[in-house]
Amino acid sequence: MRHTRLYITLMTILPWLSLPLLNKKTVKRFLPGSLFMCLYLLTEGSLAQKKKWWWFPFSVKPNVLAELPLIIGPFFIGSLWVFKYTFGKFNLYIFINIIIDSIFTYLAISLFKKIGYVSLVRLSRIQLSLLFLVKSILMYGFQVLYEKLFNRNQLNSPSE
Numbered sequence: 001m002r003h004t005r006l007y008i009t010l011m012t013i014l015p016w017l018s019l020p021l022l023n024k025k026t027v028k029r030f031l032p033g034s035l036f037m038c039l040y041l042l043t044e045g046s047l048a049q050k051k052k053w054w055w056f057p058f059s060v061k062p063n064v065l066a067e068l069p070l071i072i073g074p075f076f077i078g079s080l081w082v083f084k085y086t087f088g089k090f091n092l093y094i095f096i097n098i099i100i101d102s103i104f105t106y107l108a109i110s111l112f113k114k115i116g117y118v119s120l121v122r123l124s125r126i127q128l129s130l131l132f133l134v135k136s137i138l139m140y141g142f143q144v145l146y147e148k149l150f151n152r153n154q155l156n157s158p159s160e
Helices: 004-021 024-051 068-086 089-117 125-156
Strands: none
Touching: 004 068, 024 068, 024 125, 068 089, 089 125
């Protein structure tokens, strides 16, 4: 499609406009889990390219992972928002993630394919949904572990 670059740029930038609506405490608290998953997704993207799970005919720049706009835009900011409203309520967290991931898998992938951004190759939509579910659980587990370690370190540090 003719305006693919514009759509991808907007997809990357627009979620960041909601960042001021999150308070600093929320961003600081959930930044580790969100960053961990972004790094994981970058690694997964490299593997997915080699295994041909999906294909990006659109390239952001040479030698830059094509899914980077998805990772640094809607995924990163979306993770902060989902954590803000669901952290500590695992069932709600999973439910919200299933809804968001299903919208992505069954609607956004079709739109992205239409504009020439991405298409699934060796991964079915159900497999992608399961992969998203596993990653959601992994991100939540990382955040829980981080908070346990951080709170333990905070309790063991001397007061000033």
